[in-house]
Amino acid sequence: MKSITRQKPFDEIKEELEGLDRIYIIGCGTCATMTRTGGREEVLDMKDHLQEVGKMVTGWTVIPTACDEMTEVALRENNGAIQNANCILVMSCALGVHKVNSYIDKPVIPALDTLFIGIEDEPGNFHEVCAQCGQCVLGQTAGICPLTACHKGLLNGPCGGTNNGKCEVDKEKDCAWTLIYQRLEAQGRLNLMRKYQPIKNYQVVPRPRVTKIV
Amino acid sequence: MATSFRDALNSGKFVITSEIGPPKGTNLEKMYHHIDLLKDKVDAMNVTDHQSSVMRFPSIGGCLAIKEHGGEPILQMTCRDRNRLALQAELLLAYTRGIRNVLCLTGDAVPVGDHKEAKGVFDLDSVQLLRTIRQLESGKDLGENDLDGAVEFCAGAIVTPEATPIAPQLVKFEKKIEAGAEFFQTQAIYDLDNFGKFMQYARQFPVKVLAGIVLLVSARMAKYMTENVPGIFVPQNLIDELVAAPKGEVLNKGIEIAGRMIAALKNDSTCDGVHVMAIGREEVVPDILAAAGL
Numbered sequence: 001m002k003s004i005t006r007q008k009p010f011d012e013i014k015e016e017l018e019g020l021d022r023i024y025i026i027g028c029g030t031c032a033t034m035t036r037t038g039g040r041e042e043v044l045d046m047k048d049h050l051q052e053v054g055k056m057v058t059g060w061t062v063i064p065t066a067c068d069e070m071t072e073v074a075l076r077e078n079n080g081a082i083q084n085a086n087c088i089l090v091m092s093c094a095l096g097v098h099k100v101n102s103y104i105d106k107p108v109i110p111a112l113d114t115l116f117i118g119i120e121d122e123p124g125n126f127h128e129v130c131a132q133c134g135q136c137v138l139g140q141t142a143g144i145c146p147l148t149a150c151h152k153g154l155l156n157g158p159c160g161g162t163n164n165g166k167c168e169v170d171k172e173k174d175c176a177w178t179l180i181y182q183r184l185e186a187q188g189r190l191n192l193m194r195k196y197q198p199i200k201n202y203q204v205v206p207r208p209r210v211t212k213i214v
Numbered sequence: 215m216a217t218s219f220r221d222a223l224n225s226g227k228f229v230i231t232s233e234i235g236p237p238k239g240t241n242l243e244k245m246y247h248h249i250d251l252l253k254d255k256v257d258a259m260n261v262t263d264h265q266s267s268v269m270r271f272p273s274i275g276g277c278l279a280i281k282e283h284g285g286e287p288i289l290q291m292t293c294r295d296r297n298r299l300a301l302q303a304e305l306l307l308a309y310t311r312g313i314r315n316v317l318c319l320t321g322d323a324v325p326v327g328d329h330k331e332a333k334g335v336f337d338l339d340s341v342q343l344l345r346t347i348r349q350l351e352s353g354k355d356l357g358e359n360d361l362d363g364a365v366e367f368c369a370g371a372i373v374t375p376e377a378t379p380i381a382p383q384l385v386k387f388e389k390k391i392e393a394g395a396e397f398f399q400t401q402a403i404y405d406l407d408n409f410g411k412f413m414q415y416a417r418q419f420p421v422k423v424l425a426g427i428v429l430l431v432s433a434r435m436a437k438y439m440t441e442n443v444p445g446i447f448v449p450q451n452l453i454d455e456l457v458a459a460p461k462g463e464v465l466n467k468g469i470e471i472a473g474r475m476i477a478a479l480k481n482d483s484t485c486d487g488v489h490v491m492a493i494g495r496e497e498v499v500p501d502i503l504a505a506a507g508l
């Protein structure tokens with residue numbers, strides 16, 4: 001699993017940092033490094049950029065995995081430089097932003113936009129595979145998720161927009177339901193597609209979503 | 215219109231429907247004009263529902279206008295803009311106002327329209343919307359709660375006989391029939407042999423099929439649709455005919471082609487009727503019907 005991110009336009013970051021002149025930067029050694037949005041190199045680039053516009057960078061670190069427990073330890077180790085700053089700029093996905101936010105009272109500003117949870121099919125190519133719907137239908141759709149791979153999240157087959165197996169919204173993207181049909185056919189399981197899929201429960205775990213493992 | 219659309223479908227006659235595109239704005243004059251022009255010439259008029267995801271006056275508003283003017287409306291309903299509560303509520307409203315026909319569609323994708331950043335809803339899909347209608351008819355809503363007064367609709371859907379690949383579309387076509395679709399309007403068809411093959415397959419099901427006839431207004435439009443609109447294929451000989459038409463006569467050629475196709479479908483009893491779409495040129499629909507000898 002990877003959290004796929006994209007760096008915000010620098011102007012937007014600058015705007016969010018208005019009035020906050022001493023900045024501590026946190027990157028992430030896992031997903032954001034892989035997507036080249038918040039690894040060591042990008043953190044150093046950000047540091048230069050901020051300094052160019054007259055900001056002071058009190059320090060920086062790249063936490064191995066910004067969303068896990070070790071983040072607290074890393075923050076404690078860098079406490080001096082963090083205390084010296086008046087805000088934290090986080091170059092990880094929003095999970096890391098949340099984690100940092102839960103340990104620090106100072107303003108925590110995201111430098112990245114979190115796009116989706118996806119996997120890398122070819123180097124540098126990421127695609128969303130699951131929208132965490134809470135009621136998985138992959139067993140009936142040949143392992144292709146109709147909620148994420150189909151633009152409209154349709155459950156009972158393709159819309160009329162399919163064109164030569166591509167999706168109505170983008171000639172470069174495959175139509176999920178064409179793929180589902182082909183894979184089910186190859187598996188000899190087309191009967192699954194013929195079966196009516198009932199209306200989906202969009203409140204399996206109502207938001208805010210929480211769960212307790214006992 | 216004395217007979218209901220369902221009666222027309224079951225009468226065995228060659229059924230004709232047409233389309234009304236509501237305005238972008240509150241000036242309804244043109245829409246009223248089109249309604250008055252067509253209401254006695256066709257068996258029913260569809261009102262599009264933010265066609266191509268372009269925000270307009272609503273389908274139900276157009277249907278009410280058709281009722282007021284004495285015509286028979288078909289309410290187009292897409293799943294793009296409303297969740298299950300809003301869709302059911304609109305069906306209740308439609309029924310109480312005498313609208314008896316609904317065409318269930320998935321709806322075009324949001325990014326093809328003029329509000330590209332909007333949230334696409336798609337809480338239901340077209341198959342589920344058809345089942346929703348049948349559920350409301352049983353006196354219960356989707357939450358299994360009792361209704362104080364149920365609905366009754368002649369429900370239809372669409373099918374794209376020229377889609378590639380066609381097999382996945384046909385699975386959905388059959389699911390729509392199982393879900394209660396009584397009639398189908400097709401995406402535009404131009405190749406009558408291909409369409410004949412589709413009809414041979416479709417004839418095994420107890421549904422009425424109205425062939426989609428989209429008026430060709432220029433060779434450029436024909437080429438554009440073939441290249442860009444999913445499931446539309448205009449054969450070269452029709453494009454050649456449009457190209458060969460003298461200047462100023464291209465629209466008449468398009469009318470002649472549409473009329474000729476309708477006449478052929480009727481004479482060969484290929485399907486149960488036609489759905490004529492003259493996108494933006496509704497005023498020539500009577501000419502198309504005249505060219506078809508209707």
Ligand code: SF4
Pocket residue numbers: 129130131132133134135136137138145146147148
């Ligand atoms: S159906 Fe799709 S979104 Fe839902 S859990 Fe399965 S993969 Fe995830």
Ligand code: SF4
Pocket residue numbers: 149150151152153154157158159160161162163166167168169174175176177178323
């Ligand atoms: S073309 Fe295929 S993937 Fe795209 S919205 Fe339609 S069914 Fe979904």
